Amino acid sequence: MTAVLVSLLTVGFAAQVVRIAIPYVLAALGGTLAERSGVVDLALEAKLLLGAFAAAVVTYETGSIALGIVAAAAAGVAVAAVQAVWSLHLGADQVVTGIALNLGAYGVTRYLLGVRYGQGANSPRIDGLGVGVIASPITWLAAAAAAVIVVGFTWTRLGLRVRAVGERPEAVAAAGVSVVRVRWAALVIGGAVAGLGGAQLSLSTDGFVSEMSGGRGYVALVAVIMSGWRPGRAALLCLAFGCADALQVQLQTQGAGVPAELMQLLPYATALVLLAVWPRRAGQPSALGKPSP
């Protein structure tokens, strides 16, 4: 047990936490943007999964990691665009739309792998970014995204408008600003950020594996809710989830006497317990889930 505790204090473990936390952090930042603008973002899982898929496939096909990263962001935007058309223009139920996109992303990735590479379980092996954290461009992109979103949310005009359309869309409309356009902007930026989180999943390993988002989009949404829809706190909570995830990996490799099947549940169980004991939905945007005026 002491050996386990000591191993947690190393730089290696800290790097591991950051590496594992990045998809959670980026998904939560993207989700905060979308939800603060008033759109329920249950499609984070689809954005992560398609982002991971696009990053791996484009990197493999072009040999360029940079293009892979761009493709991941574009995939996130594509999901967000469907979400925007469905929730802002067709008035569809945002929960149903999000769930459909998540299930569709699972099918589309496997289908395309099957058509292109003859089997649906994973992409061909790629030389991605490896497990290094300092040398990985995604680490710095994630840090930059977090800083820009946290600051931009409070200090820019767009940030103010996003917050306003989530609370009092009628007031924003009365001021002559298009509610739909602000929500589109929030969804598109949020989609790109969440898609980038997907790139971290596939590029920090050997490529894309079916279902590799593994519920992280939902756990990130838990962080958004628990943060009271505040981006900085959501990102910090995601670091905590990353800690729980890294801890279970560490405990499994060192064999701490807890069954492996249960250790793997640590992030989900942590999220569920925290969600159950947390104060009721403080800070929820008033117009969340309501159709655009």
Place this chain on the structure above:
Amino acid sequence: MSRGLDRARAALIALLTATAAGSLLMILAGAAPAAVWRALVASALGDGYGVGQVLFRATPLVFTGLAVAVPRRAGLFNIGGEGQLATGALAAAVVAAGLPADVSGWVAVPAALVAAMAGGGMLGAITGALRVCRGTHEVVVAILLNFIVAGVMLWLGNRWLFVGEATRTATIVDGATLPSLGLAGSSASVSVVGAVLAAGVVAWVFARTTVGFTWRAVGTGRAAARAAGLPVRRAQISAMAVGGALAGLAGAHFVLGHKHAFETGLGRGAGFVGVAVALLAQGDALAMIASALVFAILAQGGLGVAATVPKEMFDVLQAVVMLVVAASLGRRARR
């Protein structure tokens, strides 16, 4: 009456869009759509075996579709079908394997069904109670529970229940098995009858009982229902519990009617397809049977053409149907 027409039109548009999307996917895979669709339908409905397999696949979908439709009537979304189905299956398998070997079917089958409903219903009730009492989003809770249940099942199985090297529990006693329909060697069993019965009972509860009325009133408007003195919290928790119990029955179908034991991954995916089934049926309990048949034909036929078109086409089309129905319902609400 125009409501019914509206529904039929939305379902038709969804199916036509799914056909178009499927054709696109086939072209993407380098196949000729018309030929693939013909082969797909022929493989699903062309012989007795295909028809039997379609019935076998439609059975759990009726249950998981109802598992979504009942809570939705009371205003909640049950996305926990996967976990509820697995819990129901394990509960049914453990009870049905633990009974004395010579027990009568009239005791064994009901006992296993009650266990399945209790297992799935418990998960549904937890999800509903967290929503009602703590205000936590039922979709997020149910998804987390799906993951947690899958892990706990594996742990319980590996630690105590799986026999030998396999990830499979002990075989259930003869009395608890549901007889096969004997349709050309297909897996269809008399649980088909159970699915039709369940749809009928839910339709009756929706249309003719106080419980059904309360669910609908709560689902239409919580505030109005509360003002009218209806037990809002109890109605929502009970709707989720009933939904979970129905998904648990889908698990029992796989154990009693097909595998005669619990296996890891048993019935995987049926819980999620139930969401699409319920949407296509738009909450109508009897339409659920037709809706489940459509998806069963797509799934079974998809296997038949898997050599030319990856079978994951089914998962994409399921999402397309959900999106189109969601859009139709949204437009209707705006009118």
